[in-house]
Amino acid sequence: MLLFFLVVMGYSAQAQNKPVPEYQVKAVFLYNFTQFVDWPQDAFESPEAPLVIGVVGGDPFGVYLSDAIISENAGTHPIIVRYFHDKDNIPDCHVLYINTKSPERVKSILHEISGRSILSVNELPGFTRWGGTVRFFNENNRIRLQVNVNAAKAARLTISSKLLNVAQIY
């Protein structure tokens, strides 16, 4: 009996520890934000207008992000992904993943999008302190979230309390 349990536990531990690529998880999380966050109505041109997930500073996701959002909607809005050139101004989008490790660059982008209803996402430890909305961080090999509620409020984003429950509040 004990042996059986050990075998079963061992198997399930193995299954859990199966290495899932970090960016695949992050891609899913980006999509999931669209489910737990409500944007103000004026963030969309029409009810059928797409919800845009923007990625700036190179594409770390490959197919993961497009796989995660494929044929998915957020309410009435179809979800699409757009990749922005690092030098350009940040066009209209709803979720913005800032793929850079440079704090200066992050700060400048945050500055650029401040006042706009954009959920910004980055991994840098000071990101939420600088006014970023959501920060990914690693804890026990798991990706966790840190949310700056004031930043979200300033961007007029309504974050579901359920999301807040699973996130660390800055």
Next chain:
Amino acid sequence: MKLKDTPIQRKLMSVILLTCAVSLSLMCIAYSIFEYYTYRQTVKTNVSTLASVIASNSSAALAFLSNRDAHEILNALKAEEHIVAACLYDKDGAVFAKYPVDSPSTLFPSVPVMEEKFWFEGIYLVGFQPVLQKNQHLGTLYIKSDLEAMYNQLRNYVLIAIMLIAGSMFVAYILSKLLQKTISEPILSLEQTARIISQKRDYSVRAVKSGNDEVGSLTDAFNQMLAQIQLQNEEITRFNQNLEQMVNERTYDLQEQKNFVETIINSSVDLVTVFDRNLNYMMLNERADHYFDKKREEVIGKNILEIYPHTKESGMYEDLLRALSGEAVHNARYKSKLLNRYFENFYIPLKDKMGMTYGVLTIGHDITNIIEANEQLESVNAELLKSNRDLEQFAYVASHDLQEPLRKIQTFTQLMGKNLDNEQKVLQYHEKINQAAVRMQQLIQDVLNFSRISNSDEAFIQTDLNRIIETLKIDFELLLKEKSAVINHPVLPVIRGIPLQLSQLFSNLISNSLKYTVNKPVINISVTYPSREELLQHPKLNESYRYVKIEFKDNGIGFESQFNEKIFKIFQRLHGKQTYSGTGIGLALCKKIVENHQGVIYAVSEPEKGSVFTVFLPENIS
């Protein structure tokens, strides 16, 4: 005891209690079933509500792979005691979080159901609840609730129901015990009254009315009935008294008539008997006591063959059967072996109105005396005929034999008259005449002796035959010496008889033997007691006597066997007077004497070989 035999009080209480118990039980069962299903539904609703709350709460945890949060959310189920297990599956159907945390994965279904669904599985309610966020399927919640609480509650319901029923039954028992009296008491009191009336036959008692319900009207009707019965009873009693008097009078008349008829029947000298159709004795008149040794009371009702089995062979049974078939039978001469009497019997069939024979009336008229008188008359007649013949013979013979010496006397008297002068001849004729006269006298004497035997009134007495023969030896002394004769004899018996006649019998037989001989006579007398078979060869002997057989055997001239009978007839002589003297009466006399003693005499002989005279004499003639 069957319900219909139980007292009405018990019956009423049983009905009330049974009704109460059944209705309460039905109610409780119905309520329990209703509760069971309602409760199941409630549990299902509760669990599914709980499941949707948990599922809703766990959407973010699933979405952002927050294991810890998921466990936290599931742990909140601790507050719900009856939830025994729960788990969250992720989008791909792998177990994401478990409750309780340390429970083995095998506790949960390996593949979740993707839709909302709850069902009962034994004592558990299990279900799946999809985890959705804005219609986005994030995973599935599995939840398992045990129904113990429900069953506990049901148990409580059943316990409460049983207590309720018990309590209600107790209250119902008390109430019914009190209330049934209002129904049963009037009925019981009515029943009591009815019993008293039927036991004491006192129809003046009245039942007490208790109310105006049905029992009240029953009581009224009962009382009215009683009044009517009382009235009718009085009438019947009056009527009965009249009737009784009439019956008494009629009975007395009938008894009188019966006595009269019985007296007539019983006074009859005839034997009157009535048989039923099975030939059982129905009635015998008093005359039966005269004939039968059995009491009439013992015989009545019994079958004739049981009482007198021999009637089956006697012809009486046959006559009775004929009478039973309806024929009147007359048997003019019936000899009853039992009574040794003769009856003239009449068998008259007794018929009912339909003409069916139901019995036989038998009248037996005793004709024994008539028959006996007839028989006596016949025998006297026969005797007279015989005597007549004897007399004729006697007259004929007597005229011949008695005339013979007379003719001789006449002849010699005439010859004497013609020769009176011849003295020698006169003397010769005189001598002849004298001889004829002596012979005449001898003949007359013998005839007298012979006839005297027939008319003898002498009594039979004990006679010693030895004395007779000794006397005879003395009487014949000279003759015996002259002829050198010998008489051998044993000791002779003593028998009842007439001594003089027995002496004449012996005398004649001995003198015959001495007379008809050419040798020296030897007479052997023997005495034997004949066997029954031997006696039966002589029908004239009386069966009721014991006989002695005496044989006289001599060595004389004998005679031809054809003369066996003739020698015993009077005046019959086998030889001329010149050869052997004699009157021809001796043996006839012997025969008469022996017959007078109810005996038999016969002779067996052959010429030149001697004769044997055999005499049977009764020892104890009365």
